[in-house]
Amino acid sequence: MDFSNNILETIGNTPLVKLNKIVAEIDALVLAKVETFNPGNSVKDRMAVKMIEDAEADGRLKPGGTIIEGTSGNTGMGLALVAIVKGYKLICVISDKQSKEKMDILRAVGAKVVVCPTDVEPTDARSYYSVSKRLAEETPNSWYVNQYDNMSNSLAHYEQTGPEIWKQTDGKITHFVVGVGTGGTISGVGKYLKEKNPNIKIWGIDTYGSVFKKYHETGIFDENEIYSYITEGIGEDILPKNVDFSLIDGFTKVTDKDAAVYTRKIALEEAIFVGNSAGACIKGLLQLKEHFKPDDVVVVLFHDSGSRYVGKMFNDDWMRERGFLEENVTKAEDVIKDHIDKELIVVRTEELVSHAIERMRKYKISQIPVVDINGFVGSVDETDLFRSYVADKNVAEKPIKEVMGKPFPIVKMGTPIEEVSKLFTKENDAVLVDLGNGNHHIITKYDIIGSIK
Known part of the structure; x- marks a missing residue:
């Protein structure tokens, strides 16, 4: 009979496609190392086992203990599998930008999830x-994993992922391209491959809002580069010890939109x-094609x-809200x-200014046609x-006709978007579309900006 003693023994030996x-x-020949074939559906299963086994060996993690980790979700899943098999409790601390699916999955496998x-x-x-x-300081018999600075992370990929790729390519690999977050995968795989063949190029994929690319090129940790971004699992606002910049030949940055669009394309x-x-x-690979x-x-x-992103990149509404959906906007x-x-939403000439203000608040809009x-x-x-209120505190009780501006321009359905855009000026912030049968709809600057690809 051919079987595994537990689910952890199925980790690794993922296909190259x-x-x-x-x-x-x-x-060139491009091959994908598809890590979703791991039982936790991610590359993080590999280092989760390694980090826990090393912590057990040197006494940092004791029987019946609580594992605590900050994670974007995938490391938490890997840790959860090991915790279940080995009898540990798990607390996962996760940032609120991570997908709901990731949080739900972690709870489903017994982890306590703390959102920050x-x-x-x-x-x-x-x-x-x-x-x-x-939490690690406050929780008795606990161990803080710290995947960023825990060198068992990169060691797992040096011992497993790197050798697998070398064997699967029969040593013919010339380039390795991978997203960089904690740095464990790129550093572990990169170290192994360069030991086998120093000419192999190691490229990291970074994201805008992260410090990796500039730090690699200049040695400068530029805090001005740090800002919130949507892409999950890559990029950082810190320099993890697992990122060995000496092994990396270069970085290329990818926008949130391109990452989302190409996720769907795959x-x-x-x-x-x-x-x-x-x-x-x-x-990033396409950006490096030369x-x-x-x-x-x-x-x-x-x-x-x-499956971790069904409510995000694979959801049309989510993509559309962020201007990521590639739709043809011409009219x-x-x-x-x-x-x-x-x-x-309209307001009548004889209504009070306070009525218009109330409608703006209720419907969260900035412009209203007057009829x-x-x-x-x-x-x-x-x-x-x-401005009217600053000049006259009693303006709220005046009729709209005393403070209104010029009516918004009206265009017909089918009007090219280029012509509509020209109607927006410093004095005019909206355009009305005649839908026929006496119905109209409003186009705002926000709508125009949202349609820009």
Whole structure:
């Protein structure tokens, strides 16, 4: 009989799959190391086992103890599998930008999940770094994993992932491309491969809002580069000890939008359902295409499963809200198609200014057309109302007709978006679309900006 003694024994030996359509413009053989075949559906299963086994060996983790870790979700899943098999409790501290699916999955496998804000400094008491450390100090018989600085992370990939890739490519690999977060994968694999062949190039995929690329190129840790970003699993606002910059030949940065778009492309063009960092890797690979020659063998690592992102990158509404959905916006109605069925909010000339203000608050809008029995006769804007209020504190009780501006321009359905855009000026912040049958809808600057690709 051929069976494993427990689920942990199924970790590793993931397949290497040739990519075709999505890398058609790259003149080299491109192979994907698909880590979703691990039982926890990510590359992090490998280092989760290694970190726990090493902690057990040197006494940092004792029987019946509590494992505590700050994670983007995948490391938490790997730790959860080991914790279940070995009888440990697990607390995962996660940032609020991570997908709901990741949080739900962690709870499903028995982890306690603590959610922290993303938009704070690493040293802030609310950050997931700080909360993880605090919980480790407060929890009896606990061990703080710290995957960023725990060198068992990169060692796992030096001992496992690197040798697998070398063997699967029969030593013919010329380039390794991978997203960089904790740095364990790129450093462990990179070290092994360069020991086998120093000419192998190691490329890291970074994201905007992260410090890796500039630090690698200049040695400068530039805090001005740090800002919130959407892409999960890669990039950092710290320098983890696991990132060995001496092993990395270069970085390329990928935008949030490109990462999301290419995540979907991988599924549609290669039938491989993988996560956000895989999309970033493919776009980064295309950005690096001039580095590859026809005889090269390029291996790109796909970190995790697309199932973690069903409510995000694989959700049209989520993509559309962020302007990531590649839709053809050419006419006036295309810009407002997501809310074209909503009623146009108006205010009448004889109504009070306070009524317009109340409507703006209720519907969270900034511009309102003004009407009388003859049709559109004016408009009010939150900026103009604010100025009027500063000049006259009693303006709220005055009729709209005393403070309204010029009516918004009206265009017909089918008007090219270029023509609509020209109607926006310093004096005019909206345009009305005539939908027919006496119905109209409003296009704002926000709608125009949201349609920009």
